[in-house]
Amino acid sequence: MAKKKEATVEERLRALYDLQLIDSRIDEIRNVRGELPLEVRDLEDEVAGLSIRLEKLVANLGVIDDDITGKKNLIEESKALIKKYSEQQKNVRNNREYNSLTKEVEFQELEIELAEKHIKEFKVQIEQKKEVISETKERLKERENHLKHKKSELDAILAETEKEEQALINKSEEYKEQIEERLVAAYSRIRRNVKNGLAVVAIERGAAGGSFFTIPPQVQVEIASRKKVITDEHSGRILVDAALAEEQKAKMDKMFSKI
Incomplete structure (x- = not known):
């Protein structure tokens, strides 16, 4: 039996950001229900x-x-x-x-x-x-x-x-199964401890999404290289570059429109 190919860091980041977009969509639906x-x-x-x-x-x-x-x-x-x-x-x-x-x-x-x-x-x-x-x-x-x-x-x-919420919950579980357990555990822990449940955020105007703390240029270059998982030292969130975020958002928006 052929050994399963290990996912690259970039593939992991994309999968984590996809998972975040799905879970954020679930949060939006639940916020509509509110109290x-x-x-x-x-x-x-x-x-x-x-x-x-x-x-x-x-x-x-x-x-x-x-x-x-x-x-x-x-x-x-x-x-x-x-x-x-x-x-x-x-x-x-x-x-x-x-x-x-x-x-x-x-x-x-x-x-x-x-x-x-x-x-x-x-x-x-x-x-x-x-x-x-x-x-x-x-x-x-x-x-x-x-x-x-x-x-x-x-x-x-x-x-x-x-119906949409249940479909998204199923998708969330499906995506979690595609990501290694330690990353899912880290993602879940961060999501519980940060505002709005955002555990994976894109760089916006030189800072982590939703943060006012500027990320040093060298770190921004590392994030854009997609060679390792980097977290924000202030919030603990996992960081992805804006281009990756845009690509995954476009992909997930198409999926959401079909649900």
Whole structure:
């Protein structure tokens, strides 16, 4: 079996720059989505929280209604007892029995008075709960409408970019397989640590792309010779000459237009 030909430094630089262009394109697509996925998730959580709160408020309203019913039943029972004790007073044999029944009647009257007081308090609570329920419903409706709008916005962006993004991710993996592991590892490390994920940049006006630090003429000549992989001493980025960058950009633009 013939031994696989080792890639030249220039071929490695071209492959790395191609990989950078692909990954930058993926970054652009994700930047278009921006914070939308997080916004949608936060809104979903908020809607779920408001829905749970509304359920609890409505359930609590039911409990208060049950309490009012209980107090009304107690009042009816007390009225029945008052009627019973009043009838018994007509047939008492002595003052002691009469006074005892009078105390029972007074006790039941106090029970009625207390129950009526509680009913009034419960009704105030109901009005307060209804106001909170109304506000919560209004807030929930507003958040649901906002969520619907944001989801629609996100779905539209996903529909437009998802296919392209996945194709580019596949291309990125494909290109990584063509580059030796140590270079891919270095590229990935630099990409994580630099602004905008640019690990491979071209020389622009005598400086590394996106940098204000001038690169010495001798180093620029070395970069243009494409004989070794050179990194920027300030940012750590891998450097390529402008001509190579233009050639690879033209090539990759054609590929992007087909995806």
